[in-house]
Amino acid sequence: MRRIPVGILGATGMVGQRFIQLLADHPWFEVKALAASDRSAGKRYADSCRWILPRPMPEGVGHLVLQPLEAETATGLDCRLVFSALPSSAAGPIEEALARAGYAVCSNSAPHRLDPDVPLLVPEVNFGHTALIAEQRLRRGGEGFIVTSANCSTTELVLALKPLQQAFGLRRIFVVTLQAISGAGYPGVPAPDILGNVIPFIEDEEDKIERESRKLLGTLGQGGVQEAAFILSAQCNRVPVADGHTECVSVEFDRRPTRQEVLAALRDFKSPPETAELPGSPAQPIQVRPESDRPQPVRDCQAGEGMAVSVGRVRPCPLLHYKFVVLGHNTVRGAAGGAIHNAELLVAQKWITP
Amino acid sequence: MRRIPVGILGATGMVGQRFIQLLADHPWFEVKALAASDRSAGKRYADSCRWILPRPMPEGVGHLVLQPLEAETATGLDCRLVFSALPSSAAGPIEEALARAGYAVCSNSAPHRLDPDVPLLVPEVNFGHTALIAEQRLRRGGEGFIVTSANCSTTELVLALKPLQQAFGLRRIFVVTLQAISGAGYPGVPAPDILGNVIPFIEDEEDKIERESRKLLGTLGQGGVQEAAFILSAQCNRVPVADGHTECVSVEFDRRPTRQEVLAALRDFKSPPETAELPGSPAQPIQVRPESDRPQPVRDCQAGEGMAVSVGRVRPCPLLHYKFVVLGHNTVRGAAGGAIHNAELLVAQKWITP
Amino acid sequence: MRRIPVGILGATGMVGQRFIQLLADHPWFEVKALAASDRSAGKRYADSCRWILPRPMPEGVGHLVLQPLEAETATGLDCRLVFSALPSSAAGPIEEALARAGYAVCSNSAPHRLDPDVPLLVPEVNFGHTALIAEQRLRRGGEGFIVTSANCSTTELVLALKPLQQAFGLRRIFVVTLQAISGAGYPGVPAPDILGNVIPFIEDEEDKIERESRKLLGTLGQGGVQEAAFILSAQCNRVPVADGHTECVSVEFDRRPTRQEVLAALRDFKSPPETAELPGSPAQPIQVRPESDRPQPVRDCQAGEGMAVSVGRVRPCPLLHYKFVVLGHNTVRGAAGGAIHNAELLVAQKWITP
Amino acid sequence: MRRIPVGILGATGMVGQRFIQLLADHPWFEVKALAASDRSAGKRYADSCRWILPRPMPEGVGHLVLQPLEAETATGLDCRLVFSALPSSAAGPIEEALARAGYAVCSNSAPHRLDPDVPLLVPEVNFGHTALIAEQRLRRGGEGFIVTSANCSTTELVLALKPLQQAFGLRRIFVVTLQAISGAGYPGVPAPDILGNVIPFIEDEEDKIERESRKLLGTLGQGGVQEAAFILSAQCNRVPVADGHTECVSVEFDRRPTRQEVLAALRDFKSPPETAELPGSPAQPIQVRPESDRPQPVRDCQAGEGMAVSVGRVRPCPLLHYKFVVLGHNTVRGAAGGAIHNAELLVAQKWITP
DSSP states (O other): OOOEEEEEETTTSHHHHHHHHHHTTOSSEEEEEEEOOTTTTTSBHHHHOOOOSSSOOOTTSTTOBOBOOOTTTGGGOSSSEEEEOOOHHHHHHHHHHHHHTTOEEEEOSSTTTTOTTSOEEOHHHHGGGGGHHHHHHHHHOSSOEEEEEOOHHHHHHHHHHHHHHHHHOEEEEEEEEEEOGGGGOSSOSBHHHHTTOOBOOOTTHHHHHHHHHHHHTSEEETTEEEOOOOEEEEEEEEOSOSSOEEEEEEEEESSOOOHHHHHHHHHTOOOOHHHHTSTTOOSSSEEEOOSTTOOOHHHHTTGGGGTSEEEEEEEEOSSSSEEEEEEEOTTIIIIIHHHHHHHHHHHHTTSSOO | OOOEEEEEETTTSHHHHHHHHHHTTOSSEEEEEEEOOTTTTTSBHHHHOOOOSSSOOOTTSTTOBOBOOOTTTGGGOSSSEEEEOOOHHHHHHHHHHHHHTTOEEEEOSSTTTTOTTSOEEOHHHHGGGGGHHHHHHHHHOSSOEEEEEOOHHHHHHHHHHHHHHHHHOEEEEEEEEEEOGGGGOSSOSBHHHHTTOOBOOOTTHHHHHHHHHHHHTSEEETTEEEOOOOEEEEEEEEOSOSSOEEEEEEEEESSOOOHHHHHHHHHTOOOOHHHHTSTTOOSSSEEEOOSTTOOOHHHHTTGGGGTSEEEEEEEEOSSSSEEEEEEEOTTIIIIIHHHHHHHHHHHHTTSSOO | OOOEEEEEESTTSHHHHHHHHHHTTOSSEEEEEEEOOTTTTTSBHHHHOOOOSSSOOOTTSTTOBOBOOOTTTGGGOSSSEEEEOOOHHHHHHHHHHHHHTTOEEEEOSSTTTTOTTSOEEOHHHHGGGGGHHHHHHHHHOSSOEEEEEOOHHHHHHHHHHHHHHHHHOEEEEEEEEEEOGGGGOSSOSBHHHHTTOOBOOOTTHHHHHHHHHHHHTSEEETTEEEOOOOEEEEEEEEOSOSSOEEEEEEEEESSOOOHHHHHHHHHTOOOOHHHHTSTTOOSSSEEEOOSTTOOOHHHHTTGGGGTSEEEEEEEEOSSSSEEEEEEEOTTIIIIIHHHHHHHHHHHHTTSSOO | OOOEEEEEESTTSHHHHHHHHHHTTOSSEEEEEEEOOTTTTTSBHHHHOOOOSSSOOOTTSTTOBOBOOOTTTGGGOSSSEEEEOOOHHHHHHHHHHHHHTTOEEEEOSSTTTTOTTSOEEOHHHHGGGGGHHHHHHHHHOSSOEEEEEOOHHHHHHHHHHHHHHHHHOEEEEEEEEEEOGGGGOSSOSBHHHHTTOOBOOOTTHHHHHHHHHHHHTSEEETTEEEOOOOEEEEEEEEOSOSSOEEEEEEEEESSOOOHHHHHHHHHTOOOOHHHHTSTTOOSSSEEEEOSTTOOOHHHHTTGGGGTSEEEEEEEEOSSSSEEEEEEEOTTIIIIIHHHHHHHHHHHHTTSSOO
16 A cells, blocks of 8 residues: 555654654555754754654654645645644634545544534544544535544543443543543753653643543434543642553442453453554553552553553442453553554545545 | 750661751750661761761751660660661561660650550540550569550551541441652662552551550550541551652542542641640641642652651542542651650650650 | 841742742841742732652742833842752843942852852852942942852861861862752753653853852962862762752862861861851751662752762772862752751841841 | 574573563564573473563563573573573573573673673674683683673773774763663662662772773684783762663864764764674664764663664763763663674674574
8 A cells, every 4th residue: 555645743742753653664655755843944953953862753654744834724744644733722713724635633632522513532442433424524514624633631531431331331430530641741840840750730631531522432422422421530640750640540330340350341442443453552452460469550551552542450449330450551541552543544444534 | 944964776777867867956955876787886987977967967966976786785775765777677676675775765666566555646636645654664664665656658547537437337348559768678679669659568567557556545544545436457568769758548548528528627637735735746737638640759749847647538439438538757757766666655645754 | 136037039930939948037137028030920829839858938028010021120129138949141240239328248159159259158168258238338339248058068068178188188079960950940940850760960050169169269368269179070960859969979188087087077067157157057067878889869959958968989090199089968958958058057147136 | 484492591680681572573582481590490480580671571481480590400492592681690600500401691791791701792793702712612611601791881882982993993981871870780770779760889880990891892713812901980879760871971082083974984884794784783783863962862862763873962071072962772782782783793604604
């Protein structure tokens, strides 16, 4: 297959860099266009980007000239598919302009996630929600469209919850997150705020988890996505960890399973056939850890090349039914890798054609 | 008042060092005897202790010779009151032997906390539970006795819960902790396990929080302490923080208060008259933080010289009634400072006389 | 003595906050005026400052209204002495304007440190260099003047070197620093750059150490300060430490002393009579640590309330004569505390009168 | 080529785990035997090893049964080549016994590094020193032998120094290290000692750097290795970094080159033909970083899959000739990877035959 040319919006930031890294050897996609804020536009990527990932900048992108991002001008990118790593403050109108101009936009940004005609996707969880694209095209006109990936904490949470929802139904959920600093981008959190410290607050994050999870785990019907009916309460913390969000979860189901049933549901969860062959789909989307003290961000966030989530410490909860710990890589599965995974799904479903 | 001579068991460990630091200028107590494991016994404290606290070892203790800790021999300490910072594995029989030998034992260790005739104390919370001492003396004989301070996470939690229990009643509680490494003592957690990492497990900790909190917030009656009836579910994590445990709490009350009522109950909480004059009682046991991102361990664990707890982010919980964040200093209020506070209460109540 | 009213320029930054904390109970000075960048001017300090120090904002400053900092307007401060914690980019002209307007300016900023008529001071090291003030007044006119404290790394280094210079003469010096993040202010270093990492570069820092140390350890003569003649080579690193700069030093002297002589020179160093009675002078300006693995930032930076430096590991150097490790508190002795110490010296020497 | 069966001594420790990880897909070697302390002997590796590396334990080793390590019994390993990751306290006699029993021992441990008849190797630096093996066999008898890899800090240092020695000669060298915690193994450094702290001491490390570097950069002659004549002074620090040792180096050469000559010597350094084709030889053994603030452990220690060293900030030194920063991966190039590299050299040179 000839590779599909893609563009990246917000290419110089932390998530933008992850996009570039993960797309470097992608079998289906090839980075052909980069866009960034006006300050950088016109410069070569290698000259403009302060590359901060542990492995070197991939060859072949450094020479690309950054294009401007203004809504009216961003539509000159030499590609049909764009990944957006724009900050929420800027993403809304630019992504809309691109969709109107005919681009497929796979966004990692927040503004359109809850739009009724915009799919919010985690492929293994709700691959069928892409059907909203037809509705979106009707409403907004043109061939272009926007699909979104969820907030990082939400993505790993719904992946762990999906098999439990299927097997036992979800009624009430508690989640407390311990989130890595990479989730705040670059420069992100000032070092004096987080070194040896905990910040028990991440702006808008609790609301995002509570709302996005219900759309992701909702049901697509005639009138769009009907949100799942469970009640979820989230508390979010920033901790001095580089990558990998840890989540302490307690769940009450429609019917109380045994611990073995919970473990089996998690362990046996496979990518559905609609997503199993996507390049970004891990062989085992959920890895159940048997140790008493796992998962841990340093040791487990690379599971499945960062695309699997790890679950451990499944045990009864005195208040709800079971409690457990979920961990995922927040800038791979939870950001750039998730948006690329969505694009792969769109190709497999022929919403995007080479 | 002439100062009461006291001894410290386990004087070389991290909590032992805190005892020494906090007792250095104590108006009521004077360190006269130190005991440690056989390996150190017979050596001068200054020669045996690897002092690791940020401020220097107080003068006047370095020359004390460490005495052995065997149950049969520990009873030769030149004092009537001993503080125990022994590891749980050793504390049980040694503390019993000392009590039998007539010592008042203020223990920070776990083995006797749930004994029906042993007070488990946080002075502002349940000062009256010291009445169990009479029962204990009857049962066990002699003038000596054991009182215990609670697990570090439990102590700060019940202090924050006390005014809410009084005002609204407690029905169901969720708590997820983010605990500092000093809680594991020295050497404690290996650096490769925690640097830039989270360990979602602390042995026995969840069980301690769930059980000790019900005794602390229970009611003293004819047959001893009747445990509080609320249901509590705890999840515990170790995070790369030096001092200060953060706790994310959600609570359901017997009746749902307004947010203003919750804030007022917390803000207006004062030391009861029975404890207000103790040297270790902070002017304001609970400090309510108005900022959106506080309390934080680095910035708030020194509140009230480490004896106050800080509460912030009080907000409605979609699942229970309210959620908020509690923070306290785990080796001051949550360990050595708490046990000293208990001893002060015992002096004020005449259980210990100079 | 009635306390002297003082002002603080750059009061909302990290060093500005240290000034406020250290001046809160100062016996000679009282904070009466605060100035900050235009963005904050006109607001109450409590409303404008994001207070980030571990202990709470002192009472009595929160209500002060921040005044603007423009060179032409900064001269309306209701005090005669101002402390400057301005960034280097802004400090130069503002400090000059204030001096011209008659203020005594004790600056922690870099621009004027190497001006020939401006004293660069560490009181125990070169208290006599204040004589330059007379020259400065002559040259620049008026009663006002500027004195400066040195760069943080330089301050602790010269304090450790002073007794060695006196006893043995200094010829060649190597120093490699491991510097805390607080040295970069707030927000300062982005967390993704420093968490679990080392940055082997601090802008201009090596040059500052190499040049300022020669002025500080130089000799005041007819034509001003004659720089010390030693050669110094510095390499500077940022490390994930909150407070406290560690420096690995190797020194060649004019004559090679024994190790005991080096230790004795360090241990016996006292504040000279001219500075011994200043409130900020530690009883022992240099604390020699006997342990093999000290000094350490977490455990030793509070020595002498942050105003003493600690020296350890004195041992022969195969290349020069001796090597050792120096540690000091970079925002106390190395910044705000140092500038206040300078002001105390100026009061003692009657350059400033109440 | 059929893969050569190899054994690992000390297989459960941190370096032992790195050996297993790096040998998992090695083209020349296959792990067939594991040995560990008596406590673990007899158990399956998967049951005995607390695997702590970021990526999962490779398949195919978990079922291997750990064999005992006593000098008299360790010789029953089913292989001819063993890698030793034993602690220094145990390595000496066991490695000798194995060599006597006919094994080729590639050790990462310290005891035999300075034995006159034992090669101390960094292949690109002194591949010819393997000739000592002939002498060793003569002296000690039998076909077995010991070769050693150097201390971690020394390895990366001599790799950076080699091209400079070749081009300009080495006279005097200063080095201050900032070393990662993984260098201390597991459990290694207690977290309370290093979180947010610096420990300015690593036992024996300075002596190792000063002595091993002279042997590695020495000349093989009739009477063995004649040590290089330069003088080196080292100061070693532990910093809160997971992997990657940073070294601040200053060097005086026999003749002073220009900065461009220094950069060219570093950049142009290639693996000599004798080592260029080894599987572990990086394409570019020294990577020169052009940025002002690199190399950094988090971002550069993976260079060349952890087998290359990075050099940056080459600039004149006021005291010696040039100063620069070196960084390498301490448990890959500096430990397990280095010892495997040595074994590859031995195969290429036919000291080991399949």
